[in-house]
Amino acid sequence: MDFIYIIKRLFYGVLLMLGVVVLNFLLIRLAPGDPAVVIAGEMGGATEAMLESIREEYGLNKPVLTQLGIYVANVARFDLGQSFFFNQPVTTLIGHRIGPTILLVLTAQILAIVLGVVMGVVSARKPNGVTSAIVSVFATIGYAVPVFWTGIMLIILFASVLPVFPVEGMTSVRLRDAGLLVRTLDVLHHLVLPAFTLAIIYLAQYSRLSRASMLEVLGSDYIRTARAKGASERSVLFKHALRNAALPILTVAGLQFGNLISGALLVETVFNWPGMGRLAFDSILRRDYPTTMGVLFFASFMVVIANILTDLSYKLADPRLRGR
Amino acid sequence: MSRLLEIDDLRVTFRTRYGEVTALDSVSLHVDAGETLGIVGESGCGKSITALSVMGLIPQPPGRIAGGAIRLQGEDIVGASPARLQALRGAEVAMIFQEPMTSLNPVFTIGSQIAEAIMLHQNVGADQAFKDAIALLDRVGIPSPDRRAHDYPHQLSGGMRQRVMIAMAVSCRPKVLIADEPTTALDVTVQAQIFDLLNEIQRDFGAAIVLITHDMGAISEMADRVAVMYAGRVIEEASADDVLDFPQHPYARGLIDCIPALGRPDHRLAEIPGVVPPLHLLGAGCAFAQRCAHRNDRCDREKPSLVNHGRHPVACHGAEESRL
Amino acid sequence: MDSQPTQPQIAAQSPAREAWIMFRRNVPAVIGVILLVLIVGATLYGSLFYQGDAFSIVWAPHEPPGVTPEFPLGTDYLGRDIVAGLLTGGGPTLAVGLAAAAITMVIGVSFGALAGFYGGWVDNLLMRITEFFQVLPALLFAMVLVTLFSPSLFTIAMAIGVVSWPQTARLTRAEFMKIRELEYVTAARAIGARNRRIIWTVILPNAAPPLIVSATLTIGVAILFEAGLSFLGLGDPNVMSWGLMIGANREYILDAWWPVTFPGLAIFFTVFAVSLIGDGLNDAFNPKLRER
Numbered sequence: 001m002d003f004i005y006i007i008k009r010l011f012y013g014v015l016l017m018l019g020v021v022v023l024n025f026l027l028i029r030l031a032p033g034d035p036a037v038v039i040a041g042e043m044g045g046a047t048e049a050m051l052e053s054i055r056e057e058y059g060l061n062k063p064v065l066t067q068l069g070i071y072v073a074n075v076a077r078f079d080l081g082q083s084f085f086f087n088q089p090v091t092t093l094i095g096h097r098i099g100p101t102i103l104l105v106l107t108a109q110i111l112a113i114v115l116g117v118v119m120g121v122v123s124a125r126k127p128n129g130v131t132s133a134i135v136s137v138f139a140t141i142g143y144a145v146p147v148f149w150t151g152i153m154l155i156i157l158f159a160s161v162l163p164v165f166p167v168e169g170m171t172s173v174r175l176r177d178a179g180l181l182v183r184t185l186d187v188l189h190h191l192v193l194p195a196f197t198l199a200i201i202y203l204a205q206y207s208r209l210s211r212a213s214m215l216e217v218l219g220s221d222y223i224r225t226a227r228a229k230g231a232s233e234r235s236v237l238f239k240h241a242l243r244n245a246a247l248p249i250l251t252v253a254g255l256q257f258g259n260l261i262s263g264a265l266l267v268e269t270v271f272n273w274p275g276m277g278r279l280a281f282d283s284i285l286r287r288d289y290p291t292t293m294g295v296l297f298f299a300s301f302m303v304v305i306a307n308i309l310t311d312l313s314y315k316l317a318d319p320r321l322r323g324r
Numbered sequence: 325m326s327r328l329l330e331i332d333d334l335r336v337t338f339r340t341r342y343g344e345v346t347a348l349d350s351v352s353l354h355v356d357a358g359e360t361l362g363i364v365g366e367s368g369c370g371k372s373i374t375a376l377s378v379m380g381l382i383p384q385p386p387g388r389i390a391g392g393a394i395r396l397q398g399e400d401i402v403g404a405s406p407a408r409l410q411a412l413r414g415a416e417v418a419m420i421f422q423e424p425m426t427s428l429n430p431v432f433t434i435g436s437q438i439a440e441a442i443m444l445h446q447n448v449g450a451d452q453a454f455k456d457a458i459a460l461l462d463r464v465g466i467p468s469p470d471r472r473a474h475d476y477p478h479q480l481s482g483g484m485r486q487r488v489m490i491a492m493a494v495s496c497r498p499k500v501l502i503a504d505e506p507t508t509a510l511d512v513t514v515q516a517q518i519f520d521l522l523n524e525i526q527r528d529f530g531a532a533i534v535l536i537t538h539d540m541g542a543i544s545e546m547a548d549r550v551a552v553m554y555a556g557r558v559i560e561e562a563s564a565d566d567v568l569d570f571p572q573h574p575y576a577r578g579l580i581d582c583i584p585a586l587g588r589p590d591h592r593l594a595e596i597p598g599v600v601p602p603l604h605l606l607g608a609g610c611a612f613a614q615r616c617a618h619r620n621d622r623c624d625r626e627k628p629s630l631v632n633h634g635r636h637p638v639a640c641h642g643a644e645e646s647r648l
Numbered sequence: 649m650d651s652q653p654t655q656p657q658i659a660a661q662s663p664a665r666e667a668w669i670m671f672r673r674n675v676p677a678v679i680g681v682i683l684l685v686l687i688v689g690a691t692l693y694g695s696l697f698y699q700g701d702a703f704s705i706v707w708a709p710h711e712p713p714g715v716t717p718e719f720p721l722g723t724d725y726l727g728r729d730i731v732a733g734l735l736t737g738g739g740p741t742l743a744v745g746l747a748a749a750a751i752t753m754v755i756g757v758s759f760g761a762l763a764g765f766y767g768g769w770v771d772n773l774l775m776r777i778t779e780f781f782q783v784l785p786a787l788l789f790a791m792v793l794v795t796l797f798s799p800s801l802f803t804i805a806m807a808i809g810v811v812s813w814p815q816t817a818r819l820t821r822a823e824f825m826k827i828r829e830l831e832y833v834t835a836a837r838a839i840g841a842r843n844r845r846i847i848w849t850v851i852l853p854n855a856a857p858p859l860i861v862s863a864t865l866t867i868g869v870a871i872l873f874e875a876g877l878s879f880l881g882l883g884d885p886n887v888m889s890w891g892l893m894i895g896a897n898r899e900y901i902l903d904a905w906w907p908v909t910f911p912g913l914a915i916f917f918t919v920f921a922v923s924l925i926g927d928g929l930n931d932a933f934n935p936k937l938r939e940r
């Protein structure tokens with residue numbers, strides 16, 4: 001793999017993150033009112049001593065550019081300030097929450113891609129068949145359902161009618177002292193509903209996309225070549241066609257990552273999943289801006305990393321892009 | 325003795341928005357070992373449909389083989405099981421396509437694509453198949469084949485790709501090799517090289533070649549026997565020399581007048597006025613009548629059948645009445 | 649028989665008219681239109697036939713649907729009428745959805761058109777900005793904007809527009825780059841048309857079909873977005889909306905399923921109708937896909 005390309009890509013990622021930091025800074029400055037009050041998040045209830053210490057820490061008495069410099073330098077050291085509501089450094093707060101979010105988002109993404117591709121391939125085989133119609137209908141419905149409402153409906157269903165999955169949180173209190181395996185299984189058990197809820201929207205998109213992508217690829221000349229050499233229908237479908245049809249799916253999967261985090265925010269709120277989305281929700285309701293901005297920073301950071309990984313895997317998957 | 329490949333009264337129809345149209349109508353052709361049969365005609369005349377029928381690759385639906393037989397070494401492959409067709413494709417009858425640029429799968433190396441064809445029909449391991457693929461690349465004139473085998477299609481020129489296609493097609497020593505406009509997309513100098521290669525391959529492997537082309541020049545270089553097709557029917561059939569020197573059908577004459585003659589700068593290139601009528605608009609009469617200078621009432625009323633009126637079989641009322 | 653074969657009768661039709669004919673024949677799309685007309689009609693004129701205030705407490709809390717004839721869909725946790733909530737809540741949801749989609753299209757099309765038409769450094773700069781906005785998780789960014797500038801229907805629509813435009817920009821850019829190279833654009837240049845004229849009167853009308861489809865689908869996304877924000881309690885607190893109804897009642901879902909179910913269905917059917925229409929338009933504009 002092209003080393004210089006990776007360096008360039010990483011550098012570009014750093015630039016994007018710098019942009020996010022500047023944006024965070026601007027948002028606090030642009031918000032109506034005294035920035036110190038905004039940062040304290042108490043809406044007039046903060047003591048003068050507290051505001052003074054904030055002004056000191058953020059250099060709010062200094063020129064704007066100096067303030068920006070201080071802010072950027074702090075973020076570069078992963079110091080995103082102090083949450084006055086939680087009374088903890090923002091980085092520590094997020095450090096505890098980022099794991100569950102990544103677990104949720106990745107599980108949902110994998111679930112959506114795998115199921116979506118299977119549905120897409122099945123319906124592309126017989127584009128006018130019954131399965132294809134069902135997949136199309138499902139895709140349109142999945143796209144139109146509000147994700148938080150799906151979650152609530154699933155909670156109603158699984159809390160009272162069919163109590164096989166836990167509907168809240170990530171761990172069971174009664175298993176706190178159990179072995180590692182039991183606790184892992186417990187987390188996975190809790191993960192089922194949130195991950196499935198989040199996956200549904202994207203499942204709809206991926207099945208649609210892979211159906212279209214497969215239909216296009218199946219009409220191409222090299223598929224005819226594969227058939228002409230006597231390849232089996234299964235090999236034509238899953239080896240020759242899917243490898244090519246996967247390329248646009250990969251692109252969209254990368255682009256979707258940001259939306260997935262947005263969706264996770266709602267799903268975490270509905271299922272009380274102890275991740276960054278839940279933290280963002282709590283901090284926004286409490287006007288705890290340092291925490292909110294910290295979540296925005298780390299969420300964007302995850303998107304940037306996901307984009308870099310998508311780019312690199314795209315290069316691996318498509319030989320035409322290698323060495324460029 | 326039964327022919328190597330014999331097409332007998334083949335009729336293929338397609339469902340279109342104008343209803344069911346007949347793409348091939350009572351087509352009968354045959355080819356023997358070591359022989360090259362040329363099929364000529366403008367685009368839309370049914371050449372490629374004929375080739376795909378022999379490969380069992382007519383997309384069904386919308387296509388349908390409505391009647392007739394295709395006998396490969398005496399075995400009728402119309403209505404053969406998909407598994408049987410799969411076993412025949414690539415092994416007994418192979419095909420080279422018109423578009424070398426798009427006929428190879430972009431995400432696999434050329435070596436592995438040839439090796440795949442070998443492994444599908446011969447009982448060899450992956451390593452041996454890849455070695456055989458390299459030998460085949462060498463045979464079709466690819467320089468430094470052991471390195472080139474690891475290249476992807478986009479790294480090769482059009483001529484090179486067509487050589488790869490030929491290597492893949494002959495990898496299992498098929499009895500019948502169908503070449504559908506193998507040189508149309510290539511430069512003139514490369515065209516000649518590909519024809520030379522096909523001739524050599526035929527000498528080495530003793531395959532029967534069915535060469536599909538719209539180019540009478542290619543016919544004169546390659547073919548032993550020629551079938552001229554028009555609007556889904558064979559309208560003239562004879563040895564290549566006979567057709568080239570004494571064409572009977574006005575359409576065949578038109579095609580031959582389109583060959584530029586070397587060393588005759590004053591020679592005006594002729595053209596056939598009009599276009600092939602759309603299949604759904606074919607009337608009761610001769611399909612060529614609209615464009616024919618020698619047409620009379622009978623041509624509009626009655627379809628001529630392929631009959632020998634002296635020299636060789638031709639489907640033309642004018643030839644029958646010797647009024648051309 | 650004539651010397652010329654009779655062509656199948658294809659009357660000369662404008663592309664828009666042909667698309668309309670195709671659209672009319674598309675059963676799901678027509679269902680979408682009917683559904684949307686019903687929903688919009690109910691939110692606009694429902695109050696003429698059904699008196700009731702969405703905010704006032706009119707009955708005992710958690711009255712199940714179908715028990716009391718005055719409140720066919722029951723009451724919520726405070727004893728507010730759910731039908732009244734659905735009828736008044738639809739207006740803001742639809743209005744914000746439409747406004748946000750309009751803002752999205754204006755920003756997105758401007759960025760994409762300039763980038764795609766001029767190329768070079770303009771394209772580079774605008775696309776970097778677009779990428780930057782794609783890095784920010786949309787809902788989170790919108791939440792921040794709405795809280796910083798205090799929620800009202802206007803700020804919510806603005807926030808949704810500001811976070812949603814990058815996809816439109818990319819689509820527009822791709823279309824412009826494709827059309828820019830076509831002969832009729834060269835022809836327009838050759839007769840001395842100015843750039844601005846070429847963008848507005850030559851390229852944009854030809855890029856319209858995919859943009860119309862995208863605008864339709866954007867309305868659906870914006871409605872979902874608005875619902876999400878209201879659900880989280882970031883909507884305008886003085887305005888009833890479907891998302892707010894779900895958010896307000898979510899603590900009590902295990903006691904009463906109906907206060908959250910009906911507003912959710914309302915959102916679903918609205919977005920479903922819009923996306924059926926969007927798909928119908930897409931099929932109507934792309935005759936090639938129809939053949940499948």
